[in-house]
Amino acid sequence: MNDELFLNERVEVVAVFSEGLNPCKPVKFRRASGREVDITEIGLCHPTTAGRRMVHMFDVTDGGADYRLEFDSERLTWLLTLEADRV
């Protein structure tokens, strides 16, 4: 299987809200350990629901590994839920 690490870690995120098809773009995030990750590409961003709560999934990379960030639009929280594909 793949080297996927499933997490449930609250992270601090810097995001830009601009125009365009995907107006919300996370730029970087700081993990609980204090390590900062600069996002170089947003692979896919898609909404999903947890009951009637809307959660936006952001699959991103820093060029060294892939990460999944989840933005809960009701609670306004960011979670890091996956780290994978480290080269």
Add this chain to the structure above:
Amino acid sequence: MREDYNPTRPLVMHIDLNSCFATVEQQARPMLRDRPVAILNRRTEHTMIITCSYEAKAMGVRLGMSFKEAKRLCPQLVGLESDPPKYRYVYHKLMEIMRDYSPSFTMKSIDEGVIDFAQSSAAIRDRDMVEVAQEIKHRLRTEIGCAMRCNIGIAPNRFLAKTAAGLNKPDGLNVIDHTNLREVLGRLKLQDLTGIASRNEHRLTQVGIMTPLQFLDADAYSLRTVVFKSICGDQWHQRLRGWEVDDVVYDLKTCGRQYVLESRQLTRAQVSQRLHHLVESVGSKLRSQQKCARGVGIYVRLYGDAEGSASNGRWGRKGNYWHEKYLAPLPFYSDAAIWAIARRLFAHVPPGGIREIGVHCYHLTDDMGNQLSLFGNELVREQQVTTALDEINQRYGNRTIHSADTLGTGVYVKQKIPFGSTRYL
């Protein structure tokens, strides 16, 4: 019956996302691009590969192989568990793009759709179809992601458009019309045609039709009376000539779900719990389509060959497949009603290790009807409870409330993407 090839301008476009699930994963996770990726339904090595990337295909990995077998062919293969919400999102984006071009479009499955430009506005219909196809490819890349690729086929009918979409994978764009029909069919084998698998191929080769061109040249009478022995022969005759016979919407006839058990060591009680979980899932699917059922059927597949002549059920051709069904006098739609029947049927399952289980509802109707029942109050109460439970599950998430019997089965019996039908997406 038209004998000529359809000479009209090709206005049917078939769009097929290439290795859809694997491509979506490579789009979402940039570190996986240009690497062999296989999508699995479970995170075990004995599970079957449901789709794989073109890089994996180049190494000999094929759909249906076990992950363990594929890993021997391609040691660097990355196995990922399927992620339905991602694929559903891409499906809806593709649908949005298609809707921009014509009010008449149909999603044939989660990764392919058909646009009928004959129903479009003149401004769109009069455009060059190849240019429109290139625009759709471009929009897929800009609106979903740069790794997204699709094959597009353009033809006068749905069948030829699908055939055209199967040529030059990946990222192909092909047109079939009356001018190149013979040339394209001349390059294909019988099983390359959608709808011709081993049985139909056998029917055709029995009468000396060995190639698609010979199939095209066969007359309608022979196809109807000798080869297919039904109206299907006439339909194939027209379909191959580019005339539309497939613009049909079929009613929902059955609604079901199956599950391959996660372990060989499960007791009958544990298998029964998983069947109950499937029943709850089927009940929810049934009600999402505003349908009621009158019949319930279950099947089990046992390990090896088993003898079951003493059982009430029926055995399939392979000997290890057992099924049984029951038709009730009145329609029902609650999980409790479906489970009451399924549990009774399950009690008849012959002895032996069970590998796979399935349950389906049939004789579907649109509503419960207005016929008064001796048990009227009870039925009304059951409907109200079921509606309330569905509302809670919709509000707070799937399986917020479920029967105590299925507590803990959700870890194993997960919701997966339906390949065939798009009704539940």
